[in-house]
Amino acid sequence: MNKVKCSAMKEGAAKAVFAFTALVSILVVALICVFLFAGGIPGMAKIGVWDFVSGEKWKPGQKLFGILPFILGSVYVTAGALITGVPAGLLTALFLSRFASKRVAGMLRPAVRLLAGIPSVVYGFFGLVVLVPAVREIFGGTGSSLLTASILLGMMILPTIITVAESALNAVPDNYYEGALALGATHERSVFHVVLPAAGSGVMAGIILGIGRAIGEATAVMMVAGNRVSMPKSLLKGVRTLTSNIVMEMGYAADIHREALIATAVVLFVFILLINGLTLILKRRKE
Numbered sequence: 001m002n003k004v005k006c007s008a009m010k011e012g013a014a015k016a017v018f019a020f021t022a023l024v025s026i027l028v029v030a031l032i033c034v035f036l037f038a039g040g041i042p043g044m045a046k047i048g049v050w051d052f053v054s055g056e057k058w059k060p061g062q063k064l065f066g067i068l069p070f071i072l073g074s075v076y077v078t079a080g081a082l083i084t085g086v087p088a089g090l091l092t093a094l095f096l097s098r099f100a101s102k103r104v105a106g107m108l109r110p111a112v113r114l115l116a117g118i119p120s121v122v123y124g125f126f127g128l129v130v131l132v133p134a135v136r137e138i139f140g141g142t143g144s145s146l147l148t149a150s151i152l153l154g155m156m157i158l159p160t161i162i163t164v165a166e167s168a169l170n171a172v173p174d175n176y177y178e179g180a181l182a183l184g185a186t187h188e189r190s191v192f193h194v195v196l197p198a199a200g201s202g203v204m205a206g207i208i209l210g211i212g213r214a215i216g217e218a219t220a221v222m223m224v225a226g227n228r229v230s231m232p233k234s235l236l237k238g239v240r241t242l243t244s245n246i247v248m249e250m251g252y253a254a255d256i257h258r259e260a261l262i263a264t265a266v267v268l269f270v271f272i273l274l275i276n277g278l279t280l281i282l283k284r285r286k287e
Contacts, residue, residue: 033269040266043259052263058229058245060253065260067267069231073146073239074215074271076232077225080150081157081214086207088154089161093203096162097169098191116159124223127152132224141236144226149239152224153217157210164209168202169195205279212275216268218243242268 044052047065055066092112096105131152136143172195180190196203218241226238227248240248246261246268253261 036262036266036269039259040263043256043263044266046256047260047263052260053267056231060249060257060260063256065256067242067245067264069229070240070242070245070264071267072232073225074241074243074268076146077149077153077221077239077241078211078214080146080235081153082207082211084151084154085157085210085214086161089158089206089210090165090203092158093162093165093169093206094191094196097166098187098195112159112162115155116163120156120217120219121223123152123156124220127220127224135236139236142226142238144224144238145234145236146225146232146239147235149221149225149241150235152220153214156217156220157213160213161206161210164206165199165203168199168206171202172198208275208279212272212279215241215271215275216243218247222247242271 052065052067053071054068055064056068057064057066058069092108096108100108127148131148132143134143135141135145135148135151139147176194176198177190180194181187185193221241222244225240225244227240227244228238229240230237232239242264246264249257250261
């Protein structure tokens with residue numbers, strides 16, 4: 001009887017601890033929301049929401065705060081990262097899940113996890129030393145450009161896409177694959193035409209998480225993108241993203257300038273919320 005009571009007490013204590021940690025997590029998110037919106041909405045109101053979001057000039061000294069170039073910079077860099085990173089990540093996940101031997105997969109998976117653990121500044125230094133000179137030599141220009149940032153971000157989102165996509169592929173029931181083989185399909189056709197579509201929502205969730213990683217990156221992009229405060233006009237021209245602008249100017253900003261930077265963080269936060277909401281919708285659809 002005492003053992004039963006002790007076990008029940010331990011279970012109750014564990015539930016209380018888990019509930020407390022969950023509440024703390026929710027509280028942290030709520031505090032971040034309150035801080036951002038309380039600090040950013042007044043700045044948007046002073047500048048004008050439409051002028052702030054659609055303005056093409058960012059000149060704090062002249063009280064001009066338009067973040068459209070930064071929004072487009074973030075969107076273009078993220079789109080470029082998807083173009084460079086999604087095919088490689090998806091094919092790697094397919095290889096690990098359905099084509100690689102256990103020995104080869106056992107060697108590659110730790111390498112993928114290692115990519116996920118590399119700090120952003122290290123990626124940025126690699127881009128600065130390797131990618132920038134390579135792009136300058138091959139395509140011309142300064143090398144610090146939208147193209148360079150897209151390639152670097154494509155490398156950075158690989159671990160996220162590979163890990164989530166491989167898990168989704170492994171979760172497909174074996175009878176899907178075996179049924180395709182029984183109908184006369186080859187191994188490759190069974191994988192690409194049966195297994196991959198069946199894992200589609202999980203794979204898409206991995207891609208959306210990769211988008212979140214790309215659009216929220218600051219340090220690495222700041223080191224290779226050129227940081228030009230102008231509308232993006234070419235793959236070989238420099239751009240500045242929302243995150244880079246906040247990091248570069250927050251240290252010395254004051255008054256309306258600081259409020260504008262916090263408002264920029266609000267816009268970025270809304271983007272992240274939309275991306276996470278889309279991920280949740282896909283997850284529920286999969287279930």
